Every structure is written in structure tokens, then in C-alpha cells.
Amino acid sequence: MQPLRIAVAGAGMIGRRHMELIATSHACTLAAVVDPAPASQVLAQAYGVAHHVSLAHLLAGPHPDAVIIATPNHLHVTNAIDCIAAGVPALIEKPVAHTMAEGHRLAAAAARSPVPLLVGHHRTHSSLMRTARDIVQSGVLGPLVAVMGSALFYKPDSYFDEAPWRREVGGGPILINLIHEIGNLRSLCGEIVAVQALTSNAMRHYPVEDTVAIGLRFANGALGTFMVSDTAASAKSWEQTSQENQSYATYPDEDCYTITGSRGSLAVPTMRMKVHDRDTDRSWWKPMRADIAAVTRDDPLARQLDHFCTVIRGEVAPLVTVHDGLQNLRVIDAIAVAAASAHTVEIDPAPIEFIAA
Numbered sequence: 001m002q003p004l005r006i007a008v009a010g011a012g013m014i015g016r017r018h019m020e021l022i023a024t025s026h027a028c029t030l031a032a033v034v035d036p037a038p039a040s041q042v043l044a045q046a047y048g049v050a051h052h053v054s055l056a057h058l059l060a061g062p063h064p065d066a067v068i069i070a071t072p073n074h075l076h077v078t079n080a081i082d083c084i085a086a087g088v089p090a091l092i093e094k095p096v097a098h099t100m101a102e103g104h105r106l107a108a109a110a111a112r113s114p115v116p117l118l119v120g121h122h123r124t125h126s127s128l129m130r131t132a133r134d135i136v137q138s139g140v141l142g143p144l145v146a147v148m149g150s151a152l153f154y155k156p157d158s159y160f161d162e163a164p165w166r167r168e169v170g171g172g173p174i175l176i177n178l179i180h181e182i183g184n185l186r187s188l189c190g191e192i193v194a195v196q197a198l199t200s201n202a203m204r205h206y207p208v209e210d211t212v213a214i215g216l217r218f219a220n221g222a223l224g225t226f227m228v229s230d231t232a233a234s235a236k237s238w239e240q241t242s243q244e245n246q247s248y249a250t251y252p253d254e255d256c257y258t259i260t261g262s263r264g265s266l267a268v269p270t271m272r273m274k275v276h277d278r279d280t281d282r283s284w285w286k287p288m289r290a291d292i293a294a295v296t297r298d299d300p301l302a303r304q305l306d307h308f309c310t311v312i313r314g315e316v317a318p319l320v321t322v323h324d325g326l327q328n329l330r331v332i333d334a335i336a337v338a339a340a341s342a343h344t345v346e347i348d349p350a351p352i353e354f355i356a357a
Contacts, residue, residue: 007033011043084110118311119325178228241255
């Protein structure tokens with residue numbers, strides 16, 4: 001079987017990571033680099049592949065087998081629709097769109113076409129998440145009561161200098177980072193039906209937020225709190241605790257989520273558990289059994305690439321669809337509205353329905 005030829009549109013941090021993974025894959029090869037920045041031409045030369053200044057320029061010639069869209073958020077929908085029109089499967093980096101209106105536009109186009117689209121919520125492919133989800137769904141923690149989560153880290157000035165759009169509305173931690181967390185929380189705890197939020201840009205003073213405090217209500221009655229900040233010197237983030245991406249400093253004693261039920265609690269990703277073994281003898285005066293669930297760690301981005309290759313070949317359906325990406329975006333949109341209005345925003349837990357025109 002010939003390796004698939006995959007082009008990467010967007011030569012920023014995540015685009016370069018995709019290129020590295022493609023270069024080490026047996027299932028695919030890098031076909032081209034698409035980016036208008038002069039530095040991307042040097043990158044293409046280093047990989048020995050073609051360089052294109054735009055996706056339209058790439059698609060005007062012989063098509064690759066697929067495209068990974070890692071362009072700025074506001075280009076995701078237009079780029080994906082261009083791929084649909086060309087009949088080229090695409091992996092769309094999260095967020096699937098930068099607004100719900102744009103997301104609906106993409107969903108309508110996707111519903112009219114057989115071209116497969118995979119959305120890059122790569123933590124869906126994480127073995128850590130699978131283990132945590134299995135524990136929660138097993139019932140050992142009892143009915144869920146509460147979840148506490150955080151994504152606290154410090155992004156250096158260079159992160160914003162290399163991509164100035166990250167300083168503007170839509171480029172902050174709500175859309176770039178929190179959307180990953182929403183995907184995790186929905187996977188672990190169920191649908192989110194109401195949110196409250198406070199935002200601040202007091203540290204960086206950019207037009208976009210740098211810190212957010214969020215309250216959550218889940219459809220099952222559980223409540224949650226979440227803190228996200230890209231200007232907080234902390235290790236309590238998925239990147240710095242999961243050990244899935246060795247580019248980040250890691251702290252194996254730290255957790256970023258604590259999920260609590262009426263019988264016990266689970267800390268993620270250390271998988272430390274504390275559980276009352278007997279329902280009739282639960283009390284804060286009584287000791288709980290302490291345990292650590294066994295886990296395996298691998299790179300979910302690499303697993304996602306493997307899955308994408310099987311999607312391109314038509315062997316499986318996309319694990320994360322445009323619909324799934326929009327469900328996460330709907331919660332993010334509600335958080336932004338809640339922060340702007342200082343009101344609780346209710347979210348319809350029913351799946352969004354799309355009908356091809």
C-alpha cells in the first residue's frame with residue numbers, strides 16, 4: 001500500500017508538529033507546506049517538498065490525498081470548504097470554526113458532500129482519557145457530584161510575536177485552549193447545560209482575555225469549576241501533567257482534573273483514586289481506600305494521524321466529526337456570552353441537527 005500524500009496548511013506551532021509526525025509515519029508522507037510566510041518556504045525546502053502560498057494555489061494543481069488545516073482559526077471554515085469542493089479529505093484543527101455561524105456554514109457544506117472531515121480534538125485519542133472515562137462510567141465513584149479543573153500555564157511573549165492574531169479576539173485561551181478542556185469534560189462528565197464566566201486581560205492587556213473563571217452545570221446534575229489562564233506560572237494543565245507531549249516540561253505529581261462522585265474521587269492524569277468501599281459507612285471521619293489506576297501513555301496526535309489515514313482510505317468514519325466540534329464550540333460560545341453579560345447562560349443539551357440543503 002502506497003503511503004498517503006498529506007499537505008499541511010499552516011506552518012505555525014501545531015502545523016510544524018503535524019509535519020514532524022508525518023515525517024516519521026509509515027502510513028503517509030508530507031506532500032506540501034502551505035503558508036504565505038517566507039519562513040515556511042525554508043521549512044518546505046528542509047522537508048524536500050513543494051511550497052504553496054495559499055490553499056487555493058495548492059488545490060489548483062494535482063491534489064494531495066488529504067490536507068491538514070492548521071491555519072489561523074478564522075480561516076478554518078473557508079479552508080475546509082475549499083477542500084470539500086476539491087474532493088480532498090481534511091483534518092481541521094480545533095476549533096472547527098471561530099464562530100457558530102461559520103460552523104453552521106461548514107456543517108451545511110459537509111452534509112452535502114461525501115468528503116470526510118476529521119476535527120482535531122486530539123485528546124479524544126488519548127489513552128489517559130480512555131482510562132479516566134472507563135473509571136467514571138464503571139460507577140465506582142458513584143453518581144457524579146462535582147468536577148474541578150484547570151488549564152494554568154504561562155505562554156512566552158514569542159508565542160504571540162510569531163502569530164499576532166493570538167493577541168486579538170478569538171485568539172485567546174478560551175478558543176485555543178479551553179475548547180480542548182470542554183471536549184474532555186463532556187467526554188468524562190456528560191453534556192454541559194449551563195455556564196457562568198468571568199474573564200480578565202489584566203496581565204497582558206491584549207484585546208483578548210488571558211484568564212477565565214468558569215462555573216458549569218452538567219445534565220446529570222453535577223457542578224463544575226474551571227480556571228484557564230495563559231499568564232499563570234503553574235503546572236496545573238493537561239500539557240504539563242499528561243506527559244503526552246515531551247515538548248513541555250512535565251510534573252508527574254500534578255493533576256489538572258478532580259472528578260468526584262458520592263462514593264469516591266479520581267484525580268486526572270495521575271489516576272489517583274480515593275473510594276469508600278461500603279455505601280453504608282461513608283463519612284468524612286472514615287478512611288477511604290486509596291488506589292492508582294494503571295495507565296499507558298502515548299502521543300494522541302500520533303494516534304490521531306493514524307486514525308486520519310484510515311479515514312482517508314475510507315476504512316473508518318471520523319471519530320470526531322464537524323458535529324462533535326460544534327458541540328464543543330457551542331459551550332465555548334456560551335462561556336463567552338456569559339462572561340460578556342455576567343449572566344448564567346443555559347445550553348440546550350440536545351445534539352445540533354444539520355440537514356443538507
